[in-house]
Amino acid sequence: MKIDDLLPQLFPNGYDIAFDGDYFAGQGDGVAVIGTRDRAAIGAELAFRMAGEVLRICRDHPGRPILLLVDTLGQKMSRKDETICLNAYIAHLAKCLDVARRRGHRIIGLVYGEAVSAGFLSSSLLADACYALPEAEVKVMNLPAMSRVTKIPLERLEALSETSAVFAPGVANYIAMGAVRGLWEGDLARCLQDALAGQDDPDTDRRREDGEARGGRLLACRVAAEVRGAVPNDAA
């Protein structure tokens, strides 16, 4: 969905959001909005701007919930960005979101366009809860590229992706694996209000439990639990 169509549906009472290139920020109905459009590549400057907006919200509007609307094809592929350590800029954004969360700002992510790899890692995957529109695209890599890199025939990957949520692109797979909590359909303003009314403990990451309950990710929960409470193996 285009951002111009999305915003009026999220905020039927009006909003005040300023666009600058592929970046935008502002507020609607007392909810802070930070986002990108047009499949933005997340480079150092964009991550820095988003982080700065998170810090500004913490300072100027304590407790105000934050809605992340990030449409991204992934990280910016750039030698200059890598030279100044692009990953440090993306990590900085992640730290800012986490500090905001711990200062009482509820953080909701909505994938309304594309969410790919590091662009997804640095935005909606850091929210308290991440949602998606049905037409959103979520992925690491498409299957033909994956086939080239892994040298596994495309037909094999296509056949397996019918039964496995583990590697093929698609919102449904990310819901099954617990990373996307659910789809927003119909009355989007209502969906937003419901999400804002929810509660998540900043120290509890429930995505593994969701993934297991939904049958899309069967090992992560048990493996992490075993390591968390493992009996030392020198007992034998």
Add this chain to the structure above:
Amino acid sequence: MSSWSEATARQRIAGLLDAGSFIEFLPPERRAVSPHLRELGQPAAFDDGVAVGRGTLDGQTVLIAAQEGAFMGGAVGEVHGAKITGLLERARTERPAAVLLLLESGGVRLHEANAGLIAVSEIMRAVLALRAAGVPVIVLNGGRYGVFGGMGITTCLCDTLIMSEEARLGLSGPEVIETTMGVEEFDAADRALVWRVTGGKNRTILGEATLVADSIDAFRAALVAAMQPKPLTLETLEAEHATLGNRLDRFGDMEDAVDIWAAMGIDNPQRLPLLDTDAFLQAVKGAGA
């Protein structure tokens, strides 16, 4: 002096910790292998490419994870990632002196891409939760494969990064950038260029890393001095924001790392790649990142 880059993940753990102190959680004989690799007909390691456990360092209890770069480039799959996340969560209750992450990883394992991406996100959240609890998380990056992708982001989420000159740190690997954007953007075959961009020296000059020589003893010595938590607060992040903003303004449009080093006031910056670790640290002392 034994080399860090030539050691396996388990040799690094053994060389770093007090002799005989390592106790592994979910060890190889438990066979926590990746079912997804098996399904694709790929060999699957008994530990899924990462060893996690507890030990002591100069008598202090630490939790430790070490990725094995030789197995699928240290890439993160479902089991691999869950082991690291579980270890970080365990540290919240056990409160060791530090959690040591001996990273070597190309990022997400494509054979289980969605599970790997989500697993990295869970590691990121667990690192942040642990930092909020005041337990320091320290990254040791000295492997041949470097640290890229989501683990490159994770690295910069931690309290401290200790890195060798030969190690690399970045988001997209040079080969990926060259393949996607063309050789004019990044010539991945130009090894000197790759190291100027991603290597330990440039990361140290920018203030992201503490540089050590490629030996397990050197990493150990740097660690002992680094086990203090660095709290994440609105104030510390505003300071970090100012630093990163300054870096972006001053250096964001520069063509080469050498231009950045020159702009910082380092004499003869083009000689820096040739200096050994001690001479390098002497040469960049007082330079303004």
Add this chain to the structure above:
Amino acid sequence: MERLEFEFAGGKPVAARNKPVLAGVLGSGNLEVLVEPADLKGRVRVEVETAARGFGPIWQAVLTDVFERWKLGNIRISINDAGATPAVVALRLDQALQEYAGGDA
């Protein structure tokens, strides 16, 4: 991928108190060898998962040679192989068995 199984008899059982040992890594041209205690009535069982198909007779020869040198029993050996040469296979097994059996052998 190919899965192979071998058994060897006639060795001296190693005490079950010995801790499992892992040697080598599953990198290209390399292999990992896991040695564990097992109640096998004095025999040695070897399970191999290998990326290279059709090398069963060579595995048999290499393993036979190894267990002529290491007269052990009651151990289970699990191998993940990514195309290691016979010399590397023998070296890794020697490392693993040396560490596992220590003074017992």
